[in-house]
Amino acid sequence: MLDVAIIGGGPAGLTAGLYATRGGLKNVTMFEKGMPGGQIMNSSEIENYPGVSQVMSGMDLMASWPEQCQRFGLKHEMVNVEKVSRNKNGTFTIHKDDGSTEDALSVIVGTGSTPKRAGFKGEAEFFGKGVSTCATCDGFFYKNKEVTVIGGGDTALEEAVYLAGICSKVYLVHRREEFRAAPSTVERAKNTENIEFVLNSKPDEVFGDMMGVQGIKVATPEGIRQLDTTGVFIFVGNDVNNGVLKDENGNFICDVTEWGEVVVDLKMKTSVDGLFATGDMRLDAPKQVVVAAGDGATAAIGAISYVMEHK
Amino acid sequence: MLDVAIIGGGPAGLTAGLYATRGGLKNVTMFEKGMPGGQIMNSSEIENYPGVSQVMSGMDLMASWPEQCQRFGLKHEMVNVEKVSRNKNGTFTIHKDDGSTEDALSVIVGTGSTPKRAGFKGEAEFFGKGVSTCATCDGFFYKNKEVTVIGGGDTALEEAVYLAGICSKVYLVHRREEFRAAPSTVERAKNTENIEFVLNSKPDEVFGDMMGVQGIKVATPEGIRQLDTTGVFIFVGNDVNNGVLKDENGNFICDVTEWGEVVVDLKMKTSVDGLFATGDMRLDAPKQVVVAAGDGATAAIGAISYVMEHK
Numbered sequence: 184m185l186d187v188a189i190i191g192g193g194p195a196g197l198t199a200g201l202y203a204t205r206g207g208l209k210n211v212t213m214f215e216k217g218m219p220g221g222q223i224m225n226s227s228e229i230e231n232y233p234g235v236s237q238v239m240s241g242m243d244l245m246a247s248w249p250e251q252c253q254r255f256g257l258k259h260e261m262v263n264v265e266k267v268s269r270n271k272n273g274t275f276t277i278h279k280d281d282g283s284t285e286d287a288l289s290v291i292v293g294t295g296s297t298p299k300r301a302g303f304k305g306e307a308e309f310f311g312k313g314v315s316t317c318a319t320c321d322g323f324f325y326k327n328k329e330v331t332v333i334g335g336g337d338t339a340l341e342e343a344v345y346l347a348g349i350c351s352k353v354y355l356v357h358r359r360e361e362f363r364a365a366p367s368t369v370e371r372a373k374n375t376e377n378i379e380f381v382l383n384s385k386p387d388e389v390f391g392d393m394m395g396v397q398g399i400k401v402a403t404p405e406g407i408r409q410l411d412t413t414g415v416f417i418f419v420g421n422d423v424n425n426g427v428l429k430d431e432n433g434n435f436i437c438d439v440t441e442w443g444e445v446v447v448d449l450k451m452k453t454s455v456d457g458l459f460a461t462g463d464m465r466l467d468a469p470k471q472v473v474v475a476a477g478d479g480a481t482a483a484i485g486a487i488s489y490v491m492e493h494k
Numbered sequence: 495m496l497d498v499a500i501i502g503g504g505p506a507g508l509t510a511g512l513y514a515t516r517g518g519l520k521n522v523t524m525f526e527k528g529m530p531g532g533q534i535m536n537s538s539e540i541e542n543y544p545g546v547s548q549v550m551s552g553m554d555l556m557a558s559w560p561e562q563c564q565r566f567g568l569k570h571e572m573v574n575v576e577k578v579s580r581n582k583n584g585t586f587t588i589h590k591d592d593g594s595t596e597d598a599l600s601v602i603v604g605t606g607s608t609p610k611r612a613g614f615k616g617e618a619e620f621f622g623k624g625v626s627t628c629a630t631c632d633g634f635f636y637k638n639k640e641v642t643v644i645g646g647g648d649t650a651l652e653e654a655v656y657l658a659g660i661c662s663k664v665y666l667v668h669r670r671e672e673f674r675a676a677p678s679t680v681e682r683a684k685n686t687e688n689i690e691f692v693l694n695s696k697p698d699e700v701f702g703d704m705m706g707v708q709g710i711k712v713a714t715p716e717g718i719r720q721l722d723t724t725g726v727f728i729f730v731g732n733d734v735n736n737g738v739l740k741d742e743n744g745n746f747i748c749d750v751t752e753w754g755e756v757v758v759d760l761k762m763k764t765s766v767d768g769l770f771a772t773g774d775m776r777l778d779a780p781k782q783v784v785v786a787a788g789d790g791a792t793a794a795i796g797a798i799s800y801v802m803e804h805k
Contacts (some may be wrong), residue, residue, distance in 0.1 A: 194544065197544065198544045198784065201542055201544060202542065202630070205541075205542055205634045206630065206633070206634075206656065206659070206660070207633070207634075207656070207659030207660035208659070230516075230562075231512055231513065231516055231791075232545060233505065233508065233509045233512060233559055233562065233563065233787045233790075234543060234545060234546055234555065234556075234558060234559060234562075234787075235545055235546075235558075235562075236558045236559075236561060236562035244545065245545075247545060247546075247547045248544055248545060248547075250547060251541075251544065251545075251546075251547035252544065255634070319513070319517065319795060322517070322518070323516045323517075323518075323566070341799065344799075344802050345517065345518070345798060345799070345802065348517070348518030348519070348798070348802060349517070349518035371802070371803060375802075447760070448760075448778075449758070449760065449776075449777060449778040450778055465760075466760060467759075467760040467761055469791060469792050469795050471788070471791050471792075471795075473509065473784065473787050473788045473791050474788035474791055474792055475788075476544045476545075476784050476788065477782070477784045477785035477786075477787065477788025477789070478788070479544075480542075480780060480782050480784050480785055481780050481782075481785055484630060484780050484782075487656060487659070488652065488655075488656070491655050491656065491659060491682070492682060
C-alpha cells in the first residue's frame, strides 16, 4: 500500500513528491510514462520562474528537478495510469496501462491540460518558435511588436487584451462575425485601440525560417491576407487531462466544472477525502510553473496530514 | 496613479512585481522598507525550493530575486505602509509612514505573518540554528533524531505528529495538563508512539554552542529536566501582519478569519474588488516560499486583468 500515489511528473507532481518524502512518508511513487518535467519542457524560453534569473529553455529549467525532488526517496514508475478508483474502505486503486494495479492511501493528481490545436499549416512545426498558447508566458517576448491571436472565446479575447498591453498591435483572427465570449469581454476588446479584428477569417499557414515565425497567411472574405507578425497566439480551447478521474461509466469520481477542471479548495483538496488535484488541471489554474509547483507543495502537506491520520 | 501597489517585498511581493510588469503594466511599485526577500532570509538552510537543488541559506536563495523581478520595470520604494484605504471611486490610497500617500488602481498585499516567541532564554539567540517555527521547512534536518516541540494548540499537536513521522522521538512540552487543540488532534498525538508528553512544564533555557542547539532545560513539576535535542520547534501562535488592512476605527477593509488571516479565493482575490492577498497572511497558507511565489504570480495575473478593465 502506497502512502501517496502521484499521477503526473510535471512541476506539480515533482514538487508534491519532494514535499511528501521530505515530510517523512516512506512509500511515495510518482507515475509518469515520459521524462519528468511536464509541458514546460516544450518551451524554448522561460524567464519568469522566480529564483532562476537566466533566460533558459524549459528543458534546462527542469533539468535539476528530478534529482532534487527524488533525493528524499520519491520513486518514479514509468507507466501510464489509466484510472484512479476509490475503494469502499476509502483507499484508492491505481490502474496502470500494463494491466497491473497498486493501492494507495492518498492520491495527488497533476496530469495537466493540453491546449487544442487550430489545425493549420506550420502550426506544429513552429510551436515554441513563435507559435504559442500562453500569453502570460510568452507575450513579453513580443514587447512593442505586432502579434496575431487566433480564436473567439473568452480566453482568446482576454488574452488579446492582455497582449495589447505589451505589444504594439494585436490582430485578432476569428472565423465568425460573432463571438462566443461574454459580451463585456467582447466590449473590452473592441474598446482596446491597438486590437484589429480580422473576422470571418481562418489561419491558412504560418511561415518562417530557422529563427522562427515570420508571419501568417489568413483566408479572409477578400482573399488571402498576410500578417507579418513574428508571434502567433492560439486560443481555441483546452483539453483538461482528467481521464484518470473517470470511472468505467465515464463519470468523474470527484467534482469537476463544466469545462472539466477539477474543483479544489485552497488546500488543493478535491470533493473526495484523500484525493488532491494540482497544476493546470485544477479550477482557476493560471498555468504557470511556479503556481503548479506551489500546488504540489500544498497538496503534499495535506496528503501527509491525511496519511498520518488514516494509517 | 499606480496601476498596482504591492505591499511587502517577500517571495509573494517580488513575484507579483515580476508578473505585473512583465505582463505590460507600466506603473507598479513594491513598498518594502527592509531588504527584499522576506522571512526566509532568516533561515540558515533551505533545500525544498524546486529548481534550486543545492542546500543554501535563505539569504543566498533570495539573492537573485530582486534583480530578476525588477528587470521589467518594477519600482521599489523603501518605506513602510501604515494603511491601505479604499476610495469611493473604487481606487485605493496607500498611506506611508513618512506621511505621504499614493493612489493605486489595484493593490496586492503580501506582508506575511510572524510566529510568536515563547519567551525563554536562548530562544532568539538560537533562532535558525536549531530553534525553528516551521516543521515543514526544518523537520527533515532532524531525521531519525529527537526533537522538542513547545505548545499545546492545534498547530503544535499537528506539527508534533508531522515531526513524529520524520524524527525518532518528539517531546511535546506544554504548560498545562489540558490542551486547547481539538480533541481529535489531541487523540491522534496521544496515539502516536514516539511522542512523549511533558505536561505542566515550561521551557526554561535552550543551550548550545557555535554549531547550534545542544538541548533545552524544561521546568517540570519534578524540577528542571534536560532534553538533549538539537531541534526545538515552537508553536505558540502566529501574528498575521494584517495591520495595513485596518481602517482608522480598527475594522478590516476586507474579510478576515477569526485568526486574522485574509480570506481569498483560488485567484487570491479578497472580498474587495481590486484587492489581492498573497503568501503567509492569507487563509490556509502553507507558509512555503514556492507557494507564496505562486500566490504572487496568481494575484498579478488577476490584477492585470482588473487594471485593463478599469483603466
